[in-house]
Amino acid sequence: MIIAATWESGGLGQAGREVLGAAVRLGAALGDDVAFAALGMAAVDAAAEAGGCGAARAFALEGDYAASGAEGAIASLAELARELEARAVLLAADEQGGEIGPRLAERLSGTAVTHATSVEVADGRLLWTRPVFGGKAFAAVTAHVEPVVATLRRGAFSSAEAMGGAAAVETRQVPVTDGAVELIGSEEPQSGVALEDAAVIVAGGGGLGSGEAFAELEELAGLLGGAVGASLVAVDSGWAAPERQVGLTGKVVSPDLYFAIGISGASQHLAGIGGAKAVVAVNTDPDAPIFNTAKLGVVMDWKKFVPVLIEELRRAAP
Ligand SMILES: Cc1cc2nc3c(=O)[nH]c(=O)nc-3n(C[C@H](O)[C@H](O)[C@H](O)COP(=O)(O)OP(=O)(O)OC[C@H]3O[C@@H](n4cnc5c(N)ncnc54)[C@H](O)[C@@H]3O)c2cc1C
Missing domain, CATH: 3.40.50.620 (HUPs)
Structure with a gap:
């Protein structure tokens, strides 16, 4: 069986x-x-x-x-x-x-x-x-x-x-346990599309610089019907919730489209996105390793890229 x-x-x-x-x-x-x-x-x-x-x-x-x-x-x-x-x-x-x-x-x-x-x-x-x-x-x-x-x-x-x-x-x-482990609290998971099920993920990293910046990624992800992901640096900085982390010690995802915004492309992050069909990277550093993985690379400050894309998507929305 x-x-x-x-x-x-x-x-x-x-x-x-x-x-x-x-x-x-x-x-x-x-x-x-x-x-x-x-x-x-x-x-x-x-x-x-x-x-x-x-x-x-x-x-x-x-x-x-x-x-x-x-x-x-x-x-x-x-x-x-x-x-x-x-x-x-x-x-x-x-x-x-x-x-x-x-x-x-x-x-x-x-x-x-x-x-x-x-x-x-x-x-x-x-x-x-x-x-x-x-x-x-x-x-x-x-x-x-x-x-x-x-x-x-x-x-x-x-x-x-x-x-x-x-x-x-x-x-x-299910049997009640022997009490070796005691659950002392629980939190509701964030609502929205689960990272593992998302066809589009808009992920942000250390280059975003603040938690407020993630609100813009939320908006972009919403317009694309996707979910927001994050690098470990963004999670450790308190800008994104831990369940948003993608990578070796985070979630392994396989979306059709993965935006890596302000993410350098460390191997531990790439370990989570091997199943992505296409990666679009936005990074100010033309030598950032993420560009070796990206299908489309944009060498640009995210602050110039994200608002324009949001605007265009809003305009195109029915
Ligand atoms: C055991 C272990 C497990 C790990 N597990 C994970 C994991 O699961 N997931 C994970 O992500 N990491 C993991 N890491 C950490 C990993 O090694 C990197 O430190 C981390 O991925 C770096 O995150 P980052 O690229 O967002 O940040 P940074 O390394 O700080 O890179 C920021 C990037 O943003 C760019 N940038 C800066 N300003 C702008 C701007 N205005 N516009 C656009 N781009 C800009 C920079 O050029 C840079 O490339 C792990 C490390 C270890 C040792």
């Missing part, structure tokens, strides 16, 4: 579709069935939808995640993986997947493969591709010890499609 698992709050989200799509193709290559596990407070709808997209079994792992935190998810997925004798558990390489993936692999005495960008079956073994050296190279890896718990890079796997059919949703309650 291949298990695909994601956090859902309603119907099947984009992360769930990608992970399930990967699981369905992997299951077909191995001749294995696929189970989908939706974690979250209202996971039943997503699980039911997964049943129509190739999952032979669908589970809603519901519970008080505010109380149980990651531990509740790890315990319930570990139990499910053992019960179904899973060869692989696939998660999205997002904050939650990144937090529980390696711990789940350890709990199952299996192997963790993080940030996978593809998987194929070679001589009956699972061959994963994942970025190494901050995205400068890709390594093909296989696990000697299964099950594999893999986190899949967002945007690298095509989504599961509706195939008809249905699976009865089996609802289970």
